[in-house]
Amino acid sequence: GAVVxxxxxxxxxxxxxxxxxxxxxLDFQATTMFWYRQFPKKSLMLMATSxxxxxxxxxxxxxxxxxxxxxxxxxxxxxxxxxxxxEDSSFYICSARVPGxxxxxxxxxxxxxxxx
Amino acid sequence: QKxxxxxxxxxxxxxxxxxxxxxxxxxxxxQYFMWYRQYSRKGPExxxxxxxxxxxxxxxxxAQVDKSSKYISLFIRDSQPSDSATYLCAMTVYxxxxxxxxxxxxxxxxxxx
Numbered sequence: 743g744a745v746v747x748x749x750x751x752x753x754x755x756x757x758x759x760x761x762x763x764x765x766x767x768l769d770f771q772a773t774t775m776f777w778y779r780q781f782p783k784k785s786l787m788l789m790a791t792s793x794x795x796x797x798x799x800x801x802x803x804x805x806x807x808x809x810x811x812x813x814x815x816x817x818x819x820x821x822x823x824x825x826x827x828x829e830d831s832s833f834y835i836c837s838a839r840v841p842g843x844x845x846x847x848x849x850x851x852x853x854x855x856x857x858x
Numbered sequence: 859q860k861x862x863x864x865x866x867x868x869x870x871x872x873x874x875x876x877x878x879x880x881x882x883x884x885x886x887x888x889q890y891f892m893w894y895r896q897y898s899r900k901g902p903e904x905x906x907x908x909x910x911x912x913x914x915x916x917x918x919x920x921a922q923v924d925k926s927s928k929y930i931s932l933f934i935r936d937s938q939p940s941d942s943a944t945y946l947c948a949m950t951v952y953x954x955x956x957x958x959x960x961x962x963x964x965x966x967x968x969x970x971x
Binding site: 746748751757783784785786788822833835837846847848849851854 | 862866892894899901902903904906907924946948960961962964
């Protein structure tokens with residue numbers, strides 16, 4: 743399957759600071775990437791759809807000013823959690839579709855964010 | 859009623875057992891069905907996908923879809939301790955963007971040696 747790399751895998755930050763998470767497609771170009779948040783024992787929750795060269799599309803209830811998404815190239819999307827608070831602590835996962843492979847989605851390794 | 863229902867478990871089986879994991883759904887428009895495996899603190903890994911009713915086999919894994927009952931299953935034969943993970947079903951409508959991929963909560967499986 744296609745490879746999606748996410749970095750960092752784990753980050754601890756102080757309340758009020760910002761954290762940037764990177765998502766890269768290593769062996770294909772992804773015009774669209776997706777950001778999810780996962781709570782313990784809960785389903786993956788789609789936060790936003792990241793489109794290369796245009797603004798991200800956010801799901802209802804997701805604060806776009808808090809979760810900044812940038813998709814500046816065909817292989818890189820970033821999620822920045824701004825002014826992080828303890829309630830932002832979660833597991834964040836990105837995914838991408840491979841052009842020509844329909845609706846198949848490949849996921850990054852995930853980032854465990856802990857805000858202290 | 860949620861769109862996709864999946865028993866979160868946990869499910870514990872002895873090594874070598876046949877495992878059956880299931881999801882039910884309410885939206886008859888769903889046409890693509892996928893199973894992901896997620897190890898602890900890792901991203902989901904695509905295991906199998908199908909878009910038609912019936913069975914699809916890949917090694918020890920068999921995906922089964924029954925659209926008339928809105929029911930999908932994943933069977934694991936000769937289960938191994940390395941199969942211990944959370945299994946997520948996911949589905950979407952024909953032509954929908956991946957943003958419409960709807961996930962179950964996941965079933966946590968533990969295979970004991």
